[in-house]
Amino acid sequence: MTATEILYDKYLGCILGAAAGDALGAATEGKSTRKIYAAFGERVVDFKNPPDDCLACGRKKGQVTDAFSIPYVLSQHLLASGGHVSRHLAQEALMEWGKSEWFLPFAGMTTRKVVKRLNQDSSQELWSYSGHLGNKLFKGHYYALSSNGAAVKAYPAALLHPGDPDAAVHDTVELTMASHDDPLSISGAGAVAAAVAAAFKEEASVFSITQAALRGAVLSEKLARDQEDIWIYPGPSVVDRLEMAIETALNHPAEEAMEAISALIGNGPAIAETVPAAFGLLVAGEGDALSSLFDAVNIGDETAAIASLTGALVGTLKGAGIFPPHYLPVIDQANGFNLSEQAKAFMELNK
Amino acid sequence: MRHIRKEKMTKYSLEDRILASLIGAAAGDAMGAATEARTTEQIIACFGHPVTDFETPPPDTFGAGNVPGQVTDDFSSAYYLADSIVNHNGTVNIEAVSSALVDWSKHAVFFDRFAGPTTRMAIKRCKGEPVPPSNGINLDSRQATNGAAMRISPIGLFHPGDLKKTIRDSITVTMVTHDNYPAISGACAISCAVSRALMPDADLYQVLQAARFGATEGERLGREIAKDVPSPSVVRRLDEALRIAMGPGTPEEKMHLLGRRIGAGLHIAEAVPCALGFVAANPGDAVGAIVGAVNVGYDTDTIATMSGAIAGALYGTAAFPPHYLPTLEKANGLSISSLAAKISVIADISLKGENQ
Numbered sequence: 001m002t003a004t005e006i007l008y009d010k011y012l013g014c015i016l017g018a019a020a021g022d023a024l025g026a027a028t029e030g031k032s033t034r035k036i037y038a039a040f041g042e043r044v045v046d047f048k049n050p051p052d053d054c055l056a057c058g059r060k061k062g063q064v065t066d067a068f069s070i071p072y073v074l075s076q077h078l079l080a081s082g083g084h085v086s087r088h089l090a091q092e093a094l095m096e097w098g099k100s101e102w103f104l105p106f107a108g109m110t111t112r113k114v115v116k117r118l119n120q121d122s123s124q125e126l127w128s129y130s131g132h133l134g135n136k137l138f139k140g141h142y143y144a145l146s147s148n149g150a151a152v153k154a155y156p157a158a159l160l161h162p163g164d165p166d167a168a169v170h171d172t173v174e175l176t177m178a179s180h181d182d183p184l185s186i187s188g189a190g191a192v193a194a195a196v197a198a199a200f201k202e203e204a205s206v207f208s209i210t211q212a213a214l215r216g217a218v219l220s221e222k223l224a225r226d227q228e229d230i231w232i233y234p235g236p237s238v239v240d241r242l243e244m245a246i247e248t249a250l251n252h253p254a255e256e257a258m259e260a261i262s263a264l265i266g267n268g269p270a271i272a273e274t275v276p277a278a279f280g281l282l283v284a285g286e287g288d289a290l291s292s293l294f295d296a297v298n299i300g301d302e303t304a305a306i307a308s309l310t311g312a313l314v315g316t317l318k319g320a321g322i323f324p325p326h327y328l329p330v331i332d333q334a335n336g337f338n339l340s341e342q343a344k345a346f347m348e349l350n351k
Numbered sequence: 352m353r354h355i356r357k358e359k360m361t362k363y364s365l366e367d368r369i370l371a372s373l374i375g376a377a378a379g380d381a382m383g384a385a386t387e388a389r390t391t392e393q394i395i396a397c398f399g400h401p402v403t404d405f406e407t408p409p410p411d412t413f414g415a416g417n418v419p420g421q422v423t424d425d426f427s428s429a430y431y432l433a434d435s436i437v438n439h440n441g442t443v444n445i446e447a448v449s450s451a452l453v454d455w456s457k458h459a460v461f462f463d464r465f466a467g468p469t470t471r472m473a474i475k476r477c478k479g480e481p482v483p484p485s486n487g488i489n490l491d492s493r494q495a496t497n498g499a500a501m502r503i504s505p506i507g508l509f510h511p512g513d514l515k516k517t518i519r520d521s522i523t524v525t526m527v528t529h530d531n532y533p534a535i536s537g538a539c540a541i542s543c544a545v546s547r548a549l550m551p552d553a554d555l556y557q558v559l560q561a562a563r564f565g566a567t568e569g570e571r572l573g574r575e576i577a578k579d580v581p582s583p584s585v586v587r588r589l590d591e592a593l594r595i596a597m598g599p600g601t602p603e604e605k606m607h608l609l610g611r612r613i614g615a616g617l618h619i620a621e622a623v624p625c626a627l628g629f630v631a632a633n634p635g636d637a638v639g640a641i642v643g644a645v646n647v648g649y650d651t652d653t654i655a656t657m658s659g660a661i662a663g664a665l666y667g668t669a670a671f672p673p674h675y676l677p678t679l680e681k682a683n684g685l686s687i688s689s690l691a692a693k694i695s696v697i698a699d700i701s702l703k704g705e706n707q
């Protein structure tokens with residue numbers, strides 16, 4: 001492959017990995033690993049029709065959920081603006097997404113409330129936004145419970161700054177403030193953006209992008225705390241949990257790491273579970289991209305988000321060629337996307 | 352500065368240990384009511400110092416309107432549960448648990464502002480009222496919360512040293528409100544720690560071992576009878592919390608680490624390991640175990656209730672400043688000492704039965 005072809009393969013790998021991870025995880029979402037194996041009779045390693053007892057029920061195999069559709073719409077807005085990053089642009093993108101087919105079935109607790117507030121939905125009075133006591137305490141709980149929405153839409157900023165993690169982190173902070181205006185959510189988003197940006201470097205490895213994630217988490221948390229309108233609430237640290245996830249992955253044989261990460265780090269919707277779990281699985285796979293991706297699909301609970309993050313990371317690191325050849329046509333066809341075109345557009349923009 | 356009382360050479364008294372467990376739980380709840388939902392930094396900014404005694408809850412907390420020493424849902428639901436079990440002569444069954452919860456829910460001062468969503472739904476079921484569907488979304492995995500563990504400590508008080516019966520009755524109590532294995536694992540960890548702490552020969556190490564045994568057994572039995580939900584493991588997080596607590600550093604440094612690494616939120620796999628972490632990080636210091644939990648931030652009242660129940664049972668009433676009990680009894684209109692006397696009659700029979 002020429003240098004240009006390798007670069008294009010990384011752009012497409014990031015976008016396709018995020019989309020495919022989401023679509024793979026849509027079928028396993030909300031269940032424990034034991035229940036996933038019981039429902040499908042085996043470890044899930046390809047697109048499946050979501051069963052009737054999950055959030056994505058009624059949708060068909062290959063269709064994405066909120067995890068990929070939000071960053072997909074955000075990417076379209078970033079490309080249309082010529083790569084001009086602003087909080088306003090991210091809000092516009094979120095409002096457009098709020099009118100899409102994905103909003104009603106999938107919008108998480110935090111994003112649902114932000115979209116309704118942005119659209120000035122008359123049924124969304126102040127009390128239901130910030131809790132029935134009218135205090136901000138509930139907002140903290142909502143954020144803590146559903147903040148991984150910040151992380152799944154972090155990779156587009158990295159596509160604007162391939163190879164430059166710090167620049168990707170700065171833009172991610174601005175874009176994330178549109179919906180998740182707190183240091184913990186932003187810290188998780190910063191980790192993902194920095195890692196994806198670092199994965200574009202020629203010498204990139206699992207080690208180098210994990211280091212970039214730790215640095216990105218620290219830097220973005222600091223930048224977030226320096227914002228004037230930041231909302232601070234208590235919660236475990238994304239940075240500490242990232243360290244724990246990496247340590248856990250290193251201390252277990254590959255076949256035991258998924259369970260160990262699930263048990264200690266957790267794989268729920270909290271930002272300090274979803275993001276560290278994805279990086280733990282990346283390390284546990286020891287560079288075997290599909291092994292990491294399938295671990296994310298089978299770890300249980302927030303599998304769509306965790307697999308979407310893992311897919312974007314391994315896709316950027318290894319290129320789209322790492323995925324089975326049917327992924328791209330299945331995803332494009334099931335969702336009416338043209339992911340190659342979006343990948344090319346990002347590449348053109350950065351020329 | 353906090354005053355740490357010197358250990359007195361007092362004769363072992365089961366009733367004293369039971370009373371101390373109730374005082375510790377109530378004191379933790381009341382102190383935590385003032386700090387709940389804040390970060391450690393926000394707590395210090397709000398009060399000008401770490402909270403080490405009863406304070407008036409600020410206006411933006413659930414506890415707003417409470418006076419210093421007033422408890423929330425955590426201790427009050429434990430109190431009603433213990434009282435109901437006393438009235439059932441120590442028998443723990445679904446009827447005793449349901450009637451305690453329904454009775455408790457009639458007290459607006461404890462229930463209306465404080466009760467969590469999982470417990471509210473369970474009480475509706477107990478009353479035979481319809482439970483509204485949740486837009487078709489299965490919420491099972493979001494019910495692995497700390498609501499059952501926060502009121503479980505009295506189960507350990509009724510069965511000093513008998514972990515088997517403690518686990519059996521803890522499962523009965525937990526299943527009424529929290530039908531999932533992580534909630535059972537967390538509840539059994541707390542009640543087993545309390546049960547072991549009541550014994551004359553108890554030391555901190557044995558109490559932590561009992562907690563780990565309870566968590567492990569609760570997880571195993573819970574997987575057989577309760578819903579299988581995706582969740583981090585209470586056992587695994589407990590190991591990590593104890594590693595932090597028994598590692599290097601001051602109790603304050605360990606408090607920060609427990610908050611950052613284990614988490615101090617509503618999830619059962621955060622709250623229970625964190626509470627036991629504070630007991631382990633403050634050996635010989637019951638007030639220290641409570642103060643750590645009160646200042647870690649987030650769900651401080653629930654975590655401090657659990658830390659206080661265990662540390663009180665282990666160290667006895669001499670470990671607490673003398674104003675705790677009268678302040679708590681007056682602020683809440685509850686007779687904590689007479690409940691302790693009633694529990695100890697039943698616990699004493701259980702203890703003597705074991706020795707035969």
